[in-house]
Amino acid sequence: MVEGRKKSRTFRRVKVKTPGGKTVTQYKRRKPSKAKCADCKAVLKGVTRALPKKMQNTPKTKKRPARAYAGVLCTKCTRKKITQKARQ
Numbered sequence: 001m002v003e004g005r006k007k008s009r010t011f012r013r014v015k016v017k018t019p020g021g022k023t024v025t026q027y028k029r030r031k032p033s034k035a036k037c038a039d040c041k042a043v044l045k046g047v048t049r050a051l052p053k054k055m056q057n058t059p060k061t062k063k064r065p066a067r068a069y070a071g072v073l074c075t076k077c078t079r080k081k082i083t084q085k086a087r088q
């Protein structure tokens with residue numbers, strides 16, 4: 001019987017073939033959910049979706065676009081925000 005925490009679907013099941021030829025089920029963490037726009041909740045493009053450990057070694061430029069409000073707002077909302085700020 002597997003551990004209690006492994007019975008839930010928090011972990012995804014990956015079948016891996018060992019050097020000995022056996023097929024073993026490994027329990028791995030699921031990827032985090034996709035980044036969404038803070039304003040309209042649209043899925044953000046160009047934002048990396050990986051586990052924290054992998055994100056540590058990912059360059060900053062690959063994590064999100066190099067633009068104002070990148071990783072927070074979508075392009076449409078960014079344009080709106082910038083024009084709003086200019087008109088103030």
Ligand SMILES: [Zn+2]
Pocket residue numbers: 037038039040041042073074075076077078
């Ligand atoms: Zn938006």
